[in-house]
Amino acid sequence: MATTTGSDTDSRTESDAQAVESDPEQPAANVGWRYTVSQVRRDPTALAGLGIIGVATLVAVIAFLDQTVLPMFGIEQYAIAQAVWMSPNAEVAPQLLPPAWTTNVFGEGTWAHPLGTDDRGRDILARVFYGTRIAISVGVIATTIALVAGTVVGSVAGYYGGRIDDVLMRAVETLYAIPFLVLVIVFMVAFGRDLTFAMIGVGIANIPTFARLIRSRVLSVREEDYIEAARAAGVRDRNIIFRHVIPNSFAPVLVQATLQIGVAILIVAGLSFLGFGAQPPTPSWGQMLSQSRDYMLPDPWFSIWPGLAILITVVGFNLLGDGLRDALDPRINN
Amino acid sequence: MSEPLLTVENLKTQFFTEEGTVRAVDGVNFEVNEGELVGLVGESGAGKSVAAQSIMRLVEEPGRIVDGTVTFDGKKLVDIEETPDGRMEESDEMLSNREMREQVRGREIAIVFQDPMESLNPVFKVGAQLREFIELNRGVNESEAKTIAVDMLREVGIPEPEARYDDYPHEFSGGMRQRVLIAMALACEPRLIIADEPTTALDVTVEGQILDLVSDLQERYDTAFLWVTHDMGVVAEICDRVNVMYLGEVIEEAEVDDLFHDTKHPYTEALLRSMPRPDRSVESLDPIKGVMPEAINPPSGCRFHTRCPEAREACKEFHPEYQDVSDADEAPHAVSCIKYERVGYEDSDPLQTEATGAFAGGLADMRGDDDGRDPAGVPGGEADE
Numbered sequence: 001m002a003t004t005t006g007s008d009t010d011s012r013t014e015s016d017a018q019a020v021e022s023d024p025e026q027p028a029a030n031v032g033w034r035y036t037v038s039q040v041r042r043d044p045t046a047l048a049g050l051g052i053i054g055v056a057t058l059v060a061v062i063a064f065l066d067q068t069v070l071p072m073f074g075i076e077q078y079a080i081a082q083a084v085w086m087s088p089n090a091e092v093a094p095q096l097l098p099p100a101w102t103t104n105v106f107g108e109g110t111w112a113h114p115l116g117t118d119d120r121g122r123d124i125l126a127r128v129f130y131g132t133r134i135a136i137s138v139g140v141i142a143t144t145i146a147l148v149a150g151t152v153v154g155s156v157a158g159y160y161g162g163r164i165d166d167v168l169m170r171a172v173e174t175l176y177a178i179p180f181l182v183l184v185i186v187f188m189v190a191f192g193r194d195l196t197f198a199m200i201g202v203g204i205a206n207i208p209t210f211a212r213l214i215r216s217r218v219l220s221v222r223e224e225d226y227i228e229a230a231r232a233a234g235v236r237d238r239n240i241i242f243r244h245v246i247p248n249s250f251a252p253v254l255v256q257a258t259l260q261i262g263v264a265i266l267i268v269a270g271l272s273f274l275g276f277g278a279q280p281p282t283p284s285w286g287q288m289l290s291q292s293r294d295y296m297l298p299d300p301w302f303s304i305w306p307g308l309a310i311l312i313t314v315v316g317f318n319l320l321g322d323g324l325r326d327a328l329d330p331r332i333n334n
Numbered sequence: 335m336s337e338p339l340l341t342v343e344n345l346k347t348q349f350f351t352e353e354g355t356v357r358a359v360d361g362v363n364f365e366v367n368e369g370e371l372v373g374l375v376g377e378s379g380a381g382k383s384v385a386a387q388s389i390m391r392l393v394e395e396p397g398r399i400v401d402g403t404v405t406f407d408g409k410k411l412v413d414i415e416e417t418p419d420g421r422m423e424e425s426d427e428m429l430s431n432r433e434m435r436e437q438v439r440g441r442e443i444a445i446v447f448q449d450p451m452e453s454l455n456p457v458f459k460v461g462a463q464l465r466e467f468i469e470l471n472r473g474v475n476e477s478e479a480k481t482i483a484v485d486m487l488r489e490v491g492i493p494e495p496e497a498r499y500d501d502y503p504h505e506f507s508g509g510m511r512q513r514v515l516i517a518m519a520l521a522c523e524p525r526l527i528i529a530d531e532p533t534t535a536l537d538v539t540v541e542g543q544i545l546d547l548v549s550d551l552q553e554r555y556d557t558a559f560l561w562v563t564h565d566m567g568v569v570a571e572i573c574d575r576v577n578v579m580y581l582g583e584v585i586e587e588a589e590v591d592d593l594f595h596d597t598k599h600p601y602t603e604a605l606l607r608s609m610p611r612p613d614r615s616v617e618s619l620d621p622i623k624g625v626m627p628e629a630i631n632p633p634s635g636c637r638f639h640t641r642c643p644e645a646r647e648a649c650k651e652f653h654p655e656y657q658d659v660s661d662a663d664e665a666p667h668a669v670s671c672i673k674y675e676r677v678g679y680e681d682s683d684p685l686q687t688e689a690t691g692a693f694a695g696g697l698a699d700m701r702g703d704d705d706g707r708d709p710a711g712v713p714g715g716e717a718d719e
Contacts, residue, residue, distance in 0.1 A: 234440035234441060235470060
């Protein structure tokens with residue numbers, strides 16, 4: 001805190017300044033990004049989550065470059081992968097090989113394919129690597145859609161109350177009443193089976209979570225004096241909602257969003273397993289699981305690797321989410 | 335004096351709750367002249383805050399302004415008329431919500447709220463909030479607004495305003511936050527500032543400092559103030575003129591000296607007896623008996639008759655007229671009490687109430703202690719330092 005004992009300080013304000021410094025009611029600054037980051041840094045499990053997400057994001061970015069960005073400049077898809085290792089879609093090896101250190105009925109593992117090969121002889125390591133991109137982007141984009149729409153709907157409903165609240169929240173609850181997977185699948189059947197609609201569908205289906213969460217916070221924030229002070233100052237409703245209400249209601253939403261990314265990854269993997277979402281030959285974890293289910297007994301490793309990838313990524317988001325919750329929840333103050 | 339800056343006529347604000355209609359403000363009349371410091375005094379629940387909010391049209395559901403006119407500088411902030419078919423409707427002259435927001439709130443009339451701890455947004459820096467407010471209401475760009483904001487912080491006695499500009503609200507003490515709010519109110523040079531119990535949440539030393547600051551700034555900027563408070567000490571300290579409210583009505587209005595030394599209404603008298611005064615020594619303070627009745631079902635006749643030490647039978651039946659009772663050569667002094675009307679107060683029998691002392695002594699004494707908690711008589715002596 002800035003010291004307030006300048007020489008020009010007159011006596012009456014000096015007593016104010018001392019009151020600040022000795023006020024036991026006020027702990028050190030516990031708002032703002034710096035505080036949140038410092039709290040997360042002291043939490044080893046949250047750091048582990050952050051590490052997992054960091055690695056996964058890096059992998060996803062490389063995959064994105066290789067699959068989408070470089071082809072725009074006339075370079076062949078999977079050029080990086082081929083230069084370093086091999087294309088995830090290349091069929092080069094015997095099928096259903098186990099990892100390098102084991103054997104199964106189809107043959108002996110080789111270090112040319114450390115995690116083994118799939119039912120078409122494609123390298124599993126390369127496919128898991130490239131599947132990360134879809135998992136991360138789907139989780140983030142679907143959650144962003146839900147977050148933005150849910151926050152707007154929930155805060156408008158909570159701030160205005162009355163009939164607007166009734167209409168918006170009943171609409172949101174209608175969404176909530178339909179089983180999640182059914183909703184997304186119906187949406188995809190209606191609009192298209194590919195990944196774009198999987199993301200939008202999951203995003204829409206998640207709107208109620210965020211709308212209800214932020215509305216419950218807005219209901220208490222809108223009664224705060226500074227909201228009335230803003231109204232008395234002539235601030236328009238739109239600015240009150242976006243500049244005063246939402247920033248003060250956002251902490252639990254941020255935590256929920258982090259956890260929700262993990263959930264969205266799981267759901268999209270589930271959709272891919274059912275044949276909705278990423279279409280072959282695009283590598284995605286859910287689709288790998290789907291292909292592997294016929295070979296689970298002779299070659300369990302085929303299912304284990306993509307399953308493990310999903311598990312680790314989702315755990316990463318959950319650990320970070322829990323860490324953020326501890327950091328942002330004012331009731332837990334250690 | 336010319337046309338008053340703010341005129342409130344027959345203002346009625348009601349809350350439509352499940353238990354019934356709460357008549358929080360029930361036909362209030364008062365005026366604030368240019369550059370004048372007017373007090374609005376009353377117990378908790380008298381309707382003074384709701385009256386202040388009604389002026390700014392900040393009353394929220396389930397509350398609604400149902401009748402009355404509020405004129406500010408020729409503009410009708412509130413103007414509710416009876417239509418030919420008997421419904422109460424807003425007249426065409428009444429400002430729209432948008433005009434209210436863009437022309438009046440913050441720009442012409444500013445409010446300082448009761449709790450300085452809660453009136454600043456905790457997630458933004460103090461300076462940024464002040465700057466945003468100035469940008470919004472004075473139409474200047476960001477850097478100009480920042481200069482004005484720092485100047486205003488210096489003006490209200492914040493040391494090192496440039497450094498404090500980048501602090502968050504929780505890094506300020508209560509007194510300093512109230513200074514910031516006053517800076518914010520003054521920053522746009524409004525013509526009227528409504529101060530809704532601005533010193534209630536502060537301790538008395540800081541309260542004294544804030545009152546000094548306000549009198550200082552008021553002289554310099556010549557801003558009119560409507561000072562809402564329950565503290566007679568504060569009123570004596572800074573107000574020019576006082577309106578006393580009881581249960582949704584203004585029951586007495588006078589210049590501050592007249593109110594203290596030539597008290598007309600029994601309620602005001604009781605209020606003054608219940609607080610220590612530097613100009614009188616008494617053995618013990620005399621609190622007002624009982625609590626204020628619910629505003630859902632106000633008592634018949636004079637609303638104070640249930641607690642009035644001078645109540646008579648006639649008080650139950652006649653609602654007293656609010657009228658000027660001063661002599662022609664005196665400052666106006668309005669009061670609503672049937673003592674000053676010819677409706678038979680003198681011939682009427684005293685009412686049997688606790689306050690008139692007609693109950694059995696033991697019961698009254700026993701109850702007396704409990705009633706000492708009555709919030710009306712918050713000690714006000716310290717403000718006279």
